Amino acid sequence: MSRFDEIIDRRDSDSEKWRKYAGRDILPLWVADMDFAAPPAVLAALHRRIEHGVLGYGGPWPSLVASVLAHLESEYDWQIEAEWIVWLPGLVTGLNVACRAVEGDVLTATPIYPPFLSAPRLSGRALHRVELAFDGRWHWDKSALETASTATTRLFLLCHPHNPVGRCWSRDELSMLADYAERHDLVVCSDEIHCGLVLDQDKRHIPFASLSPETARRTITLMAPSKTFNIPGLGCAFAVIADPALRRAFIRAQQGIVPHVNVLGLAAGEAAYRHGSEWHAELLDYLRGNRERVIVAVDAEKGVKMGPVEATYLAWIDVRELGLADPAAHFEAHGLGLSNGADFGAPGWLRLNFGCPRATLDEALLRFSRGCRAA
Ligand SMILES: Cc1ncc(COP(=O)(O)O)c(C=O)c1O
CATH class of the missing domain: 3.90.1150.10 (Aspartate Aminotransferase, domain 1)
Structure with a gap:
């Protein structure tokens, strides 16, 4: 059993x-949550944190940040700098902040997780959609993609792996998208919340931003331990933004409306990455x-x-x-x-x-x- x-x-x-x-x-x-208990190491870390007794305002600490860096390097061969991380209470928050931080129209590929459709509207941005193609398997329709973005499109919301179609985009597909973003001068917000849930054993998650330094410069990556370790109710997530100007714009857009990550989410996140x-x-x-x-x-x-x-x-x-x-x-x-x-x-x-x-x-x-x- x-x-x-x-x-x-x-x-x-x-x-x-x-x-x-x-x-x-x-x-x-x-x-999208699972009916499973969180990993024992996560539950133990939460018990320890509760036993401390004081639940004041908190923020990330060095060993937590180090656990994120080590996890991204060991799982995805992706090296990032600690200062590229912006902590968030959730990825939907991140999608909405990205829409506010980048001025211009937004593009996304449908079918798609509903907040990708609502975030542009809630942020006062026009949304353009491109349909993914299905012929027994889901893939990108390159010609539809070319006509989908207009001269005023500035942000591309990518879902990788894709909810709901379940694709783990390949290096070739991601490179095609990176080239597309370059030619149309788009910022890409890559929601990678499902990155730890690649089921096919011959596939690996490749962070979009890890393709090249040029791609990293135009990318906001959103990640979290929440889906993989079944702790979404704890509200712990982060953005990785290599470009300082883009990071500043993102931080500015969240000021005054985005709360801190709660201390239990942070404790659970470190335990998940270290011992899960x-x-x-x-x-x-x-x-x-x-x-x-x-x-x-x-x-x-x-x-x-x-x-x-x-x-x-x-x-x-x-x-x-x-x-x-x-x-x-x-x-x-x-x-x-x-x-x-x-x-x-x-x-x-x-x-x-x-x-x-x-x-x-x-x-x-x-x-x-x-x-x-x-x-
Ligand atoms: C692609 C995607 N992004 C974001 C979320 C939700 O993220 P959060 O709960 O961190 O806002 C989900 C949840 O199903 C999701 O599938």
């Missing part, structure tokens, strides 16, 4: 994921098994399909051929709560979060099959 098989009841907890369907027999496989690797390897193994179950279940049904999930614990499923007026409501009526593709700019698609114990997933997949057959 794996530690990830344990069912921890979240029904009457603070969980956003489970509270949505409180009192109804609907399994929530929507918002064994748990992390087990997690990836477990998620690979879950991914396989999802593929088998989707393949078995007529009228539904999905591309390979190279990274993340999210399956992006095309249900358009089922001909449902409201696919998310239909599956809820069959006891399964999925994310609605319309929110990602893609009506007719659903996102299924397979970061849960196998017993939960198996029941959810049974409900999925019933829902497909009843369509």
Whole structure:
């Protein structure tokens, strides 16, 4: 038995994921957190921090910063300087701050995690979209990309690995995007929150900014231990910005509205980076098994399909051929709560979060099959 098989009841907890369907027999496989306890080393660090007793204002300390630097170097062969780091309470905050820091229109690729669509609007920026292409596998449509950015486009919001399509962008694809950003003089804000969740063993996450010093100069990288170690409720994230002028603009845009990272998030982050690797390897193994179950279940049904999930614990499923007026409501009526593709700019698609114990997933997949057959 794996530690990830344990069912921890979240029904009457603070969980956003489970509270949505409180009192109804609907399994929530929507918002992107996992139903797993955090790594033991993280929980121990939190206990130690609580036992100290005083929870005043805090900030990052040298060994925490060193753990981030060491993690980025060992996992991604990416060397950064400590002063390039700007701590944040979350990546969505980072996306919104980036939109405010860079003057001009914003470009992003759809389907996409909804805050990429709302951040430009909330920041008073025009948004241009380019559709990713799907032919059984998701990829960039280079000619669509060329016409998507206008003379006033200044910021490109990149999701890498991509939520919801699950691609871990390759070096060739990233180099094509870096060349594109150079030619159109774009700042790239690369949201790499899922970087620790590459499931394919023949693939590696390559930070966009690590491609070259020129690319680093135009990049705001957003990262966090939150998805990988399942601690998103602790609100600990950071931006890496090599260029001093861009970093100053980013810091200026967050002044007065972005709070400190809370001290528990910082303590958890250091423990995760320093002592989380064994748990992390087990997690990836477990998620690979879950991914396989999802593929088998989707393949078995007529009228539904999905591309390979190279990274993340999210399956992006095309249900358009089922001909449902409201696919998310239909599956809820069959006891399964999925994310609605319309929110990602893609009506007719659903996102299924397979970061849960196998017993939960198996029941959810049974409900999925019933829902497909009843369509
Ligand atoms: C691509 C992406 N960015 C950001 C977030 C949320 O980040 P945070 O909770 O740190 O704001 C998510 C959560 O699902 C995500 O998938």
